[in-house]
Amino acid sequence: MSQNEVLFKRALQSIPGGVNSPVRAFRSVGGTPRFISKAKDAYIWDADGKQYIDYLGSWGPAIVGHAHPEVVQAVQRAAESGLSFGAPTEAESLLAEAIIARIPSIEKVRLVSSGTEATMSAIRLARGATGRNKIIKFEGCYHGHADSLLVKAGSGLLTFGNPTSAGVPAEFVAHTVVLDYNDLDAVKAAFAEFGADIACIIVEPIAGNMNLIKPVEGFLAGLRALCTEYGALLIFDEVMTGFRAGPQGVQGLSGVTPDLTTLAKVIGGGMPVGAFGGRADIMDQIAPLGPVYQAGTLSGNPVSVAAGLITLEILSRPGFYEHLQTQSAKLVNGLQEKAKAAGVAFCADSVGGMFGLYFRETVPTTFAEVSDVNHDAFKVFFHGMLDNGVHLAPSAFEAGFVSATHSDEILEKTLDAATRAFALI
Template sequence: MISRNQQLFERAQRRTPGGVNSPVRAFRSVGGTPRFFVEGLGPRVTDVDGMIYLDYVGSWGPLILGHAHPEVVAAVRETAARGLSFGAPTENEVDMADLLCELLPTLEMVRLVSSGTEATMSAIRLARGHTGRDLLIKFEGCYHGHSDSLLVKAGSGMLTFGHPSSGGVPADLARHTLVLGYNDSAGLESAFAEHGAKIAAVIVEAVAGNMNLVAPRPEFLRTMRELCSRYGSVLIFDEVMTGFRVGAQGAQGLYGIHPDLTTLGKVIGGGMPVGAFGGRREIMTKVAPLGPVYQAGTLSGNPVAVAAGLATLKLVHVAGFHERLAQRTRQLTDGLVSAATQHGVPFSAQAIGGMFGLYFRSECPQTYAEVMQCDKEAFNRFFHAMLDAGHYFAPSAFEAGFVSAAHTEADIAATIAAAEGVFRGW
């Protein structure tokens, strides 16, 4: 008998490209049928066939408190009852701006938007407007949303300009983006030596989470900060994923590096669509209506979404929250490594705050090339075995995972036990 998940997927594919509204949801990387969810509560989600899963995707990071946290839901209900949108300022927006600037000292001013893609796109435009330069540096394997300047892959050599990695991106636009190797300090120094006077900005996932989880080498971030300061380029930390997820002050607090601009999303919306970009006052005052860099959005600062974000941020910033979350995430990664090692499966894992990476490789990767060495077929086998056992990981070998405050020690232990069973039969 065909499952309800299969029925919905077949129906969806008739009207929606690939049957999904964001590509990785289609399960193309791992094969099989995507799950259509009807409910989430705490660390668990339920699909249309009634199967319950321990969830390690968490809507790709925003649900740091778990699904349907009662205080977040209450804030949404209370705000929605007074109106869904105004297209005019609200007090919630002012409260959110004050809170973000209080929590992240590098933010002197901030502008709210509706998504992480919108935040990074706007920050890059602002950096170009501020510096009067065109050239952007990004890093292979880092994803910053689907705006044209960022859908660029590496050229054939270390210092060649990028090529479009998506249809519809003009080659003339891609030539303004230089793509370097993540964690390659020497490559960064060479790029600035050759192009420094033309570089408007460097944008980086301070902790990479879109080629699986890759931690930065400390000298990589330090070199980046020093070079941007020396050449007058804008350093943009994309903390859409890491902001308030890897620590109370995000990756910039964790590694002690001060960017000029920061982009935020995910956690600051608590599961609702909110993004933000902010940083030094000198730069932010170039944004319209104060300056010449135009940015606008009908639903920017939507009161219902901001209410969810405010409630989430206040619950996250209590004593010991991030320490407990990091400990629970390490419990998961340490347990999975132990289970794999016990049965001779080449496997490694690491955790940074509430994020984790799983790799079918003997050592954790530090570069994009090393990520590509992971055994993708082994991951796919693991993914489906764990899915069948009721444990939902990201349906791709190249995505980070997430633990929430709602996951208990018993939940983590159950996942480790299920993985041990999978590895035993490997």
């Protein structure tokens, strides 16, 4: 047995499914999860000492590369002064100010400890600020595992073919209206029927949890117009895309301004952190100023804040995003060329430091289309890449991530591996 198999067998005895998050399991592709021992730049090493080019990037946060020396030093300095205090620190204000300075729609921001906590709190705030109950979400979009959001969600739930979750009472999701992503007519119909009671729309402005799915022309602007017309709030869930898709997230690329934004991943530089923010008049409805309660003992802990601050500073350096976008485009274009040469039905897409791989002829724009990929081909490709030293997400429903440390040489190695992997299909 490999050391990965030994560790997985051990983990199965004490951890449900042997993993602490379902997306880490290999259920949809088969085989044994790789247990990671270390990471550096664009590489990770498993328990057997095998090196992989990593396109998982800790599911997005490793945008400057794993174990970036400046990030590590910032974490070490912060940890030497204490891990958490349960009291305010100057660093919390510095990170809040850094976020506000970079995302124009955010006037005030509250730090939390995870993306799930951020989206859950933003929805509670939207309901409290509007006095309404119903929310609109889109099939395939994942906004964390809060009860009212586990309805036709994406990511790990899609991987297991389970569009909902046991343990969620029907009453909890009775106020959740689920529509098709990129179908603006359906949103108009929902507002026509429920408009007076719709508190908010929450949307991944570029979906990353049913693979990478971009909004069609006019979709996000249409959501903005409908929310404005009916007095509902528009929430952009930029937990994945925030500072990943671009320096101002998707809202900077699209020019569409949400009322509230949720963030995580990149703003913690790899440490657990989340945030939600938006217009000051809405954010002032949060306790202790307003009636909407939200709290967190470890919110804004100094270690996570330190990692986030230096990460955002690195992202602000000249040419960072231009390089990131260039490398992502080189990767997807190269993969499409390799697939074409092998006669495999395949396409790919990218934005900023994110990319999507689809075993179908055209890039999908809906949940139904992304569900129509060739899953058997993906499984063969995934294991072919893994055997050749390239680590991808173990699911056909996940976006991939490029870091600033994915050099041309690393991309060439990736494409060489892809040539061998496509040949297996």
